[in-house]
Amino acid sequence: MVRIALVPVFIWFLLLDTAGTEEAFAAENGPWRWAAAGVFAAAMITDKIDGDLARARNLVTDFGKIADPIADKLLIGAGLVMLSLLGELHWWVTIVILVREISVTVLRMAVIRYGVMPASRGGKLKTVLQSAGLQLMLLPLVVIAPWLADIAFWIMILAAVVTVVTGVDYLISALRMRAAALRSRGD
Structure with a gap:
């Protein structure tokens, strides 16, 4: 829930940084851009802490399996x-x-009567790649060190590829889950 609450703060800081001034490009290196990058990083850290706590205390719930990916999707x-x-x-x-993100969310909701589809390892890798790429793109250091922009670009391309591949994997998993549920009910 903290990640969801941080999304408007993150957006606001990015908007404050480029608030329509002629110096918008120079503003990318401003304090609000640093604040936006910090909020994004903090929100992604809460994802890690939340997951670690849930697993350590055996508090993995169906709600968490649904809410966690939604919070990730909102922030990303x-x-x-x-x-x-x-x-x-x-x-x-x-x-x-x-x-892909919207499609997988709709897919998860469509098959929820057959079971909950937790995040796969590929889905977690996708989130890490998206987060890392976005974090690098948010850092105002990209203006100072242009090579970071190249690294961020290639991480985002890799993230897009992994995003598509894992989307297909989720579709296959959902179809299998549905087929197994229908077989077990005798439909």
Whole structure:
């Protein structure tokens, strides 16, 4: 829930950093950009802490299996859209990732009567790649060290590829889950 609450703060800080001034490009190295990068990092750290606590205390719940990916999607989606709006991330990357994320969320809801689809290892890798790429793109150091922009770009391309591959994997898993449930009911 903390990650979800941090999304508007993250967006607000990015908007404050480029608040329509003529110095918008120079503002990318401003304090609000640092604040946005910090909020994004803090939100992603809460994801790790939450997961570690849930596993250590055996508190893995169906609610958590659904809410956790939604919180990730909101934060990552906000980062993708904001960076695309700012002209710092190609829209096609944002669209590919968001279409997959929305599709998998709808798919999870469609098969929930057959069981909960937890995040796969590939899905977790996808989240790590998306987070790392976005974090690098958010850092104002990219203006000072352009090579970070190249690294961030290639991480985002890899994230887009892994995003598509894991989307197909989730579709196959959902179809199998549905088929198994129907077989067990005798339908």
